[in-house]
Amino acid sequence: MTTTHDELQRSAADHLLLHFSKQRLDDLLVLERGEGPYVFDTRGRRYVDALSSLFCAQLGYSYGAEFAAAVTEQLTRLPFNTNWATAHPPAIELAQRLTALAPAGLTRAYFTNGGSEAVEAAWKLVREHYVAIGQPRRTKAIARDVAYHGVTLGALALTGVPRFKDAFGPPPIDVTHVSNTNAFRAPDGADPAAFRDRLLAEVEAAIVAAGPDEVALIVAEPVQNAGGCLTPPPGYWRGLRELADRYGILLMADEVITGCGRLGEWFGVAREDVTPDLVTVAKGITSAYAPMGAVLATDRVVEPLDARVLRHGITFGGHPASAAVALRNLDIFARDGVLENVRALEPYLRDRLGDLLALPIVGDVRGAGFFWAIELVKDDANGRFDQAERDALLRGYLPGRLREAGLIARADDRGDAVLQIAPPLISDNAVLDEIVGGLSDVLTDAGKRFAAA
Numbered sequence: 001m002t003t004t005h006d007e008l009q010r011s012a013a014d015h016l017l018l019h020f021s022k023q024r025l026d027d028l029l030v031l032e033r034g035e036g037p038y039v040f041d042t043r044g045r046r047y048v049d050a051l052s053s054l055f056c057a058q059l060g061y062s063y064g065a066e067f068a069a070a071v072t073e074q075l076t077r078l079p080f081n082t083n084w085a086t087a088h089p090p091a092i093e094l095a096q097r098l099t100a101l102a103p104a105g106l107t108r109a110y111f112t113n114g115g116s117e118a119v120e121a122a123w124k125l126v127r128e129h130y131v132a133i134g135q136p137r138r139t140k141a142i143a144r145d146v147a148y149h150g151v152t153l154g155a156l157a158l159t160g161v162p163r164f165k166d167a168f169g170p171p172p173i174d175v176t177h178v179s180n181t182n183a184f185r186a187p188d189g190a191d192p193a194a195f196r197d198r199l200l201a202e203v204e205a206a207i208v209a210a211g212p213d214e215v216a217l218i219v220a221e222p223v224q225n226a227g228g229c230l231t232p233p234p235g236y237w238r239g240l241r242e243l244a245d246r247y248g249i250l251l252m253a254d255e256v257i258t259g260c261g262r263l264g265e266w267f268g269v270a271r272e273d274v275t276p277d278l279v280t281v282a283k284g285i286t287s288a289y290a291p292m293g294a295v296l297a298t299d300r301v302v303e304p305l306d307a308r309v310l311r312h313g314i315t316f317g318g319h320p321a322s323a324a325v326a327l328r329n330l331d332i333f334a335r336d337g338v339l340e341n342v343r344a345l346e347p348y349l350r351d352r353l354g355d356l357l358a359l360p361i362v363g364d365v366r367g368a369g370f371f372w373a374i375e376l377v378k379d380d381a382n383g384r385f386d387q388a389e390r391d392a393l394l395r396g397y398l399p400g401r402l403r404e405a406g407l408i409a410r411a412d413d414r415g416d417a418v419l420q421i422a423p424p425l426i427s428d429n430a431v432l433d434e435i436v437g438g439l440s441d442v443l444t445d446a447g448k449r450f451a452a453a
Helices: 005-015 066-076 089-101 117-132 153-158 162-166 194-211 235-249 269-271 298-307 320-337 339-360 389-406 430-452
Strands: 029-033 036-041 047-050 107-111 140-144 175-178 215-220 251-255 278-281 293-298 362-368 371-376 412-415 417-421
Touching: 029 215, 029 362, 036 278, 066 320, 089 293, 089 320, 107 117, 117 153, 117 215, 117 278, 117 293, 117 298, 140 153, 153 162, 153 389, 162 194, 175 194, 175 430, 194 215, 194 235, 215 235, 235 251, 235 269, 293 298, 293 389, 320 339, 320 371, 371 389, 389 412, 389 417, 389 430, 417 430
Parallel strands: 140 175, 140 215, 215 251, 251 278
Antiparallel strands: 029 036, 036 047, 107 293, 278 293, 362 371, 371 417, 412 417
């Protein structure tokens, strides 16, 4: 059994394939325990998990005993059953409770093991819907540039990051990618109404160009993750809803990241006062104490399928133990006021992060709830770093410097240099201060190295 830090490093290098990473990383960060918003590596070093383990660990790391009890109870009662022409009480109860929390009209739930599977399942529901109502030519979708929707081939087709998918051949879905909602460098970004109207006009033009009777789906995140927490201008989601209705298209909110409390609501799209036809969630549905995802859909989507066989299934989707964890997660959110904590502290976090704009390397701070990004620039004119500079900053300097500061955050490159945080939703003012203070130290040093004097 490998137990020491060095043994684990060697074993990982020899046997473990890492996700979205170069293999055989030097000094791989191996985490062995967590407590509250903190995690500890195999050398005993403590870090603030300012990314919630990739937007998943909503409750942090101190609820293990409570979730373990829920799992033990379920495993001793019924360890497994599928949702293939049968069901089990935890899945039924979870479907009822999730849809009760969702925007009015989202009444059905389909369970998966994670976010990519949820997006894939949503697309299949969309296609089945249009076949059932006699519109099989609707095979196209509208998505947004730079947006990430998953790694399965259907979800990857919706993803607007070419380098993630070009190597895998022609996409199985004909997708038009339109501009995202990054206002930072947009010529009309300082005028929210003009910015919104231009973006919506582009969506409509894409629908018309693709063929209004051939487009099945418009998909967007309430706050887009890739590119760095891109918030929509006021009225944007209402405009998407109107366009979808005008052309007979279904509208989907991909909430794999923004759902389950990240924006202070169970479903982030609730902040827009719009009901989409479908919503995907994952990550925070169990606060990462078990794998799970879901698609929520309206009766309009599903009723045409009630007399048909849905030609999609996932063996472990809605696993009884995962459903039990998700149910306990809902209980804890209500009992401990988790959503209320995010809503109460969002203005404080926004203001504290806003202080970083005084640093020469910080060009923009944007986000919502406990989901924020800092765009890094090379000079007072908000100049972009070129590829070599981004590699040196985001892949070379920041990961190690953040670890030195005791922070886990995400340095990301989508053509611009972005640093993201997404603290556990149980974080208090002191934890948020610790995160922002660490970021300030790191970015002050980064500015001395990478930003023009």
